[in-house]
Amino acid sequence: MAGKKNSKGEKEVLCDDLAGEGCGLKKVLNIVGGKWKIMILCVIDKEGTVRYGDLRRSVYGITNTMLANSLKEMENDGLVERKQYDEMPVRVEYSLTSKAESIVPILLQLKKWGEENL
Amino acid sequence: MAGKKNSKGEKEVLCDDLAGEGCGLKKVLNIVGGKWKIMILCVIDKEGTVRYGDLRRSVYGITNTMLANSLKEMENDGLVERKQYDEMPVRVEYSLTSKAESIVPILLQLKKWGEENL
DNA sequence: CAGGATCCTAGTAGATACTG
DNA sequence: CAGTATCTACTAGGATCCTG
Numbered sequence: 001m002a003g004k005k006n007s008k009g010e011k012e013v014l015c016d017d018l019a020g021e022g023c024g025l026k027k028v029l030n031i032v033g034g035k036w037k038i039m040i041l042c043v044i045d046k047e048g049t050v051r052y053g054d055l056r057r058s059v060y061g062i063t064n065t066m067l068a069n070s071l072k073e074m075e076n077d078g079l080v081e082r083k084q085y086d087e088m089p090v091r092v093e094y095s096l097t098s099k100a101e102s103i104v105p106i107l108l109q110l111k112k113w114g115e116e117n118l
Numbered sequence: 119m120a121g122k123k124n125s126k127g128e129k130e131v132l133c134d135d136l137a138g139e140g141c142g143l144k145k146v147l148n149i150v151g152g153k154w155k156i157m158i159l160c161v162i163d164k165e166g167t168v169r170y171g172d173l174r175r176s177v178y179g180i181t182n183t184m185l186a187n188s189l190k191e192m193e194n195d196g197l198v199e200r201k202q203y204d205e206m207p208v209r210v211e212y213s214l215t216s217k218a219e220s221i222v223p224i225l226l227q228l229k230k231w232g233e234e235n236l
Numbered sequence: 237c238a239g240g241a242t243c244c245t246a247g248t249a250g251a252t253a254c255t256g
Numbered sequence: 257c258a259g260t261a262t263c264t265a266c267t268a269g270g271a272t273c274c275t276g
Contacts, residue, residue, distance in 0.1 A: 011164065013164050014154055014159060014164070015160035019178040019179065023229070023232075024230065024236070025229045025232060026235040027233075028229070031236065034249090035248085035249070036246080038144070042143075045131075045132055046129065046131050051257085051258090052257070052258050053257065053258075056258095058136065060137040064258085064260085065251085065260085066250075068259055077236075079236065090193070090258060099235055102235070103228075104132060106228055106231060107134065107143060109227070110224055111142035111146070113142070113220070114141075114142030115142035117217055118142070118145040132266070144245060153268080169237085170237075174238095181272095182238085182239065183239095183269080184268095184270075186239055196237075201238095205237095210239090
């Protein structure tokens with residue numbers, strides 16, 4: 001039987017909201033799930049600061065539509081920060097927020113688990 | 119900048135396979151992603167051993183199709199164990215494998231992160 | 237009771253062309 | 257350069273009915 005017990009001796013439960021979207025796990029999947037977001041997160045984390053065009057070249061196979069949509073969603077979710085420099089031509093740089101950086105160690109554990117068990 | 123450095127002083131990277139499905143992170147999402155699997159995992163983890171019909175009642179809104187498919191996939195992925203008792207009528211019980219239990223602590227961290235940050 | 241078989245829908249993702 | 261705007265395609269997911 002997995003899962004730690006909490007202070008009241010009850011077992012901590014993975015998902016306590018089997019109907020709606022209130023469960024923490026489902027919220028996380030909502031913001032980093034999908035086909036591209038972890039890859040984008042990955043590249044930004046590795047590079048620190050990345051331009052739009054660099055992302056498109058780095059994330060193999062992604063289209064403008066998906067890259068732009070994903071970035072916008074992740075920005076709204078507070079995971080990436082967008083900085084626009086009004087030069088000519090325009091330059092836009094993306095970086096991770098501290099919120100995103102705080103989830104990276106957990107994702108690394110998950111990655112390690114996947115490599116060892118799958 | 120997030121991510122630990124490894125022994126060679128290189129940064130550990132979230133996803134090193136930006137094209138295929140080789141990245142550990144993507145493998146994990148492949149087996150616990152989707153709409154129902156974490157919920158099913160949750161119920162089994164909470165109950166220890168669950169019958170098919172109990173699962174269908176516990177996981178609010180799931181259909182036979184999705185429950186059966188998800189269970190089969192998770193069985194193939196080595197996450198759940200299926201035990202069939204040839205009584206009359208048939209009884210089938212599902213439980214988590216040790217492999218699945220080993221990922222639960224990480225999922226709990228992710229859940230906690232989601233609750234605190236989303 | 238515990239599913240399987242079918243058919244169908246909807247949301248996600250892709251291709252292509254265009255713009256501030 | 258860094259995106260939008262459309263349109264199309266695909267597939268995960270759903271409804272319903274059936275069976276060992």
